[in-house]
Amino acid sequence: MDQDNGPAAGAVDEFSLIADLFAPLTRGDPAARGLCDDAAFLPARPGWDTVLTVDAMVAGVHFLADDPPDLIARKLLRVNLSDLAAKGAAPVGALLAAAFPRDVTPDWLRAFAAGLGRDLAAFDLPLLGGDTVATPGPLTLSLTALGRVPAGQGLERRGARPGDELWVSGSIGDGALGLRAARGQLPALAAADVAFLADRYRLPQPRVALGPLLRGRAGAAMDISDGLVQDLGHLCRVSGVGARVEAARVPLSPPARRALAGGMVTLADLLCGGDDYELLFAAPAGAVAALAAAGDPPLTRIGTIVAGAGVSVVDQQGVTLPLTRGGWRHFRAAP
Numbered sequence: 001m002d003q004d005n006g007p008a009a010g011a012v013d014e015f016s017l018i019a020d021l022f023a024p025l026t027r028g029d030p031a032a033r034g035l036c037d038d039a040a041f042l043p044a045r046p047g048w049d050t051v052l053t054v055d056a057m058v059a060g061v062h063f064l065a066d067d068p069p070d071l072i073a074r075k076l077l078r079v080n081l082s083d084l085a086a087k088g089a090a091p092v093g094a095l096l097a098a099a100f101p102r103d104v105t106p107d108w109l110r111a112f113a114a115g116l117g118r119d120l121a122a123f124d125l126p127l128l129g130g131d132t133v134a135t136p137g138p139l140t141l142s143l144t145a146l147g148r149v150p151a152g153q154g155l156e157r158r159g160a161r162p163g164d165e166l167w168v169s170g171s172i173g174d175g176a177l178g179l180r181a182a183r184g185q186l187p188a189l190a191a192a193d194v195a196f197l198a199d200r201y202r203l204p205q206p207r208v209a210l211g212p213l214l215r216g217r218a219g220a221a222m223d224i225s226d227g228l229v230q231d232l233g234h235l236c237r238v239s240g241v242g243a244r245v246e247a248a249r250v251p252l253s254p255p256a257r258r259a260l261a262g263g264m265v266t267l268a269d270l271l272c273g274g275d276d277y278e279l280l281f282a283a284p285a286g287a288v289a290a291l292a293a294a295g296d297p298p299l300t301r302i303g304t305i306v307a308g309a310g311v312s313v314v315d316q317q318g319v320t321l322p323l324t325r326g327g328w329r330h331f332r333a334a335p
C-alpha cells in the first residue's frame with residue numbers, strides 16, 4: 001500500500017501504469033472510455049453472438065518467472081485468442097487483470113505493456129479495461145477475450161458424430177517440448193531446434209484465421225491446451241462419442257521428430273503434454289478437404305470419431321498404445 005500522491009520520477013505506480021502504459025493500448029476504441037471509467041461499454045451488434053473466454057497465467061505454472069515480459073504478455077493474449085478461434089469467433093477486444101509482485105520494476109512493466117500493445121495491434125484489438133493489483137505471491141495474470149460470431153453459428157465441443165474425420169492444425173507437442181527447451185533440458189538437441197521449440201512454448205500461434213473458416217464445416221471444435229489426448233477426451237465425452245487416433249498421423253515438427261528419434265522425449269509426452277494452442281476438430285467426411293488442400297495453416301487428419309466412449313491411440317498395426325498419463329491437471333484436492 002502506498003498513499004502518497006504519485007510516483008517519483010522514473011517510477012511507475014498503479015495509476016501511472018494505467019494512464020501511461022495501458023491507456024494507449026485501447027487504441028482509441030471509445031468502448032474503453034480511455035481507461036478512465038468504472039467499466040467498458042461495448043455496443044451490441046444485432047445478429048451476432050458475443051463469445052467470452054478467460055484464461056489465467058501464473059509465473060512458474062504457465063510460464064517461467066524469468067521469461068521476457070513482452071512474451072509473457074503476448075502469450076497471455078494468444079492463449080485466449082486460441083479459445084475464441086476454437087469457437088469460430090473473430091476477436092473483438094480484451095480485459096486484463098494483473099497482480100504484480102511488489103518488486104516488479106518499471107522496465108519490466110514497460111516491456112510487458114509494449115508486448116501486449118504489439119500483439120493487440122497485430123490482431124487489431126483494443127484493451128477494453130481491466131484491474132491492477134499487487135500480490136505477495138508470484139506474478140498472476142488473467143485476460144478476458146471477447147469475440148463475435150454470426151448468431152447461432154459458433155462452434156461447440158459437442159457435436160462430433162461417429163464417422164467424422166478428426167483433424168488438427170499445425171504440429172503437436174512443440175509446446176511441451178519447448179518448456180524443456182526453455183529450461184535448458186534438451187542439451188543434445190541442435191541450438192536451432194532448441195530455439196524453435198522454446199519459441200513455440202513462449203509464443204503460441206492462435207489460429208485466428210482458421211477458426212471462422214471452420215464454421216459450417218466442423219461439427220465440433222476446441223483448442224488444445226492441456227494435451228491432445230485429454231482435450232480430445234473432453235470433446236468426446238460431451239459429444240457422447242469415442243475417438244481413434246492414429247499415432248503415426250499426428251503431425252510433429254521436424255525438431256520434435258528429432259527429439260523423439262533421439263530418445264529425448266516419448267510420443268506420450270508429445271500427445272499429452274499440452275501448451276499446443278492448435279485447433280482440434282471433427283468434421284464429416286470431405287467437409288474440410290478444400291481447407292486442408294489450401295495448406296495454411298497445415299491441417300492434418302489424425303483419426304476418426306467412433307461410436308462408444310474414450311480415446312484410443314493406435315500404432316500402424318492397430319495396436320493401442322498404453323498412455324500412462326492423461327494431460328495437464330492443475331490440482332486434485334484430496335479429503
Ligand SMILES: Nc1ncnc2c1ncn2[C@@H]1O[C@H](COP(=O)(O)OP(=O)(O)OP(=O)(O)O)[C@@H](O)[C@H]1O
Binds near residue numbers: 055
Ligand atoms: N473457475 C471457473 N468458473 C467458471 N467456469 C469455469 C471455471 N474454470 C473453468 N470454467 C469453465 O469450464 C470450461 C472448461 O474450461 P477450461 O479452462 O478447461 O477450458 P480451456 O480454457 O479451453 O482450457 P485451458 O484452460 O487449458 O486453456 C469452460 O466453459 C470454462 O469457462
Ligand SMILES: Cc1ncc(C[n+]2csc(CCOP(=O)(O)O)c2C)c(N)n1
Binds near residue numbers: 056062179225274275
Ligand atoms: C513453467 C510451466 N510449467 C508447466 C507448464 C505446463 N502447463 C501449465 S498449465 C497447462 C495447461 C494450460 O493451462 P490452463 O489449463 O491453466 O489454461 C500446461 C500444459 C507450463 N506451461 N509452464
Ligand SMILES: [Mg+2]
Binds near residue numbers: 054055
Ligand atoms: Mg481455461
Ligand SMILES: [Mg+2]
Binds near residue numbers: 055079083225
Ligand atoms: Mg484456454
Ligand SMILES: [Mg+2]
Binds near residue numbers: 083086222223224
Ligand atoms: Mg480451450
